[in-house]
Amino acid sequence: MPSANPQQLIPAEQLAQSPRRFPGESPQYRTARNALLAEEIELRRHIERVAELRRALPPGGEVPQDYRFESESGPVTLSHMFGEHDTLVTYNWMFGPQRQRSCPMCTSFLASLDGEMPDILQRVAFAVIARSPIERLAAFKKERGWRFLRLYSSGGNTFNRDYAGEDPEHGDNAGFNVFVRSSGVVRHTWGDEMGPETADPGQDPRGAPDAMPLWTVLDMTPGGRGTDWYPRLEYGA
CATH class of the missing domain: 1.20.58 (Methane Monooxygenase Hydroxylase; Chain G, domain 1)
Structure with a gap:
């Protein structure tokens, strides 16, 4: 509207x-x-x-290839990730093969997305993508009790380099991208571009609006986000 x-x-x-x-x-x-x-x-x-x-926004660039991923149920291509929808949202998860454990910030965010996913999937398709083997991603999903996230390994393609600006030799990047499919053609429509180079002094780089419910809630409090606290994978009793 x-x-x-x-x-x-x-x-x-x-x-x-x-x-x-x-x-x-x-x-x-x-x-x-x-x-x-x-x-x-x-x-x-x-x-x-x-x-x-x-x-x-005007139509974005046509996707250069129908990237092949590994899902929890076997190989799948980017075009098949759309399912019945004409829109696909992807999130690049910072859990590449060089990491011992998942990024705590991504983990916090994905936990919130898992709860929202039954509603999100009524409107669009949604894929969580990382370069680690699918078995490793699925094991972490089970550990955290996630039920609804659809996980895909991009270890065998260049999707992360092309759409998340990753250099496999130097870690991984988080990021959103949105794709649309029309008449069999898949195009990129939007990707977040607010990285460290766009951050204001004293602030972490983040998009606007901030997609993490954690920070949205803390922003309503007198103490705010703080300057020395981040989510952790585990908390002591």
């Missing part, structure tokens, strides 16, 4: 006169909270404008 014409929108400052009051709040708190609410409304509007621009 196209976003509304900004000239037709009620000013955020007008919408932000919240009738809510919390126990014990001061007038100073309410003034500051309403000012923040106006910024939150503007942020929501900007997120929708960016999403509209993303959807309106």
Whole structure:
């Protein structure tokens, strides 16, 4: 749905006169909270404008080959990953053969995606791709109790190099890509490009909006994300 014409929108400052009051709040708190609410409304509007621009991109490049992957049930090609859908979202998982264990950040994110996957798969196909052998990926999936993620090994192709900018000799990269299939032709439509070179001082590189629920929740708290904490694969009792 196209976003509304900004000239037709009620000013955020007008919408932000919240009738809510919390126990014990001061007038100073309410003034500051309403000012923040106006910024939150503007942020929501900007997120929708960016999403509209993303959807309106011209057709991307045709995929140069029908990449062959290994799935948990055998060989599969990129075109077959679409299944019944015309859109395929891929996530490059940082769990290449050079890693002893999965990237903790990717693991945290994939855990949240696993719970959302039954809903996501109603609208689009979704593939989680890494260069480790499929047996290793599947074993980690079982260890974490993931049920719905569809895993694919790209160890025998150049997908990660072509669409995640990976140099196999120097580690692996996380990243989203979106592909569409029309009349038998598969095209790339969007890939995230906000890496370390786009990060602002004092911030980790991340996309906008941030896809990780973990950070979205922490951003609502006074302590925020912190500067010296990241997810871990295991926590002590």
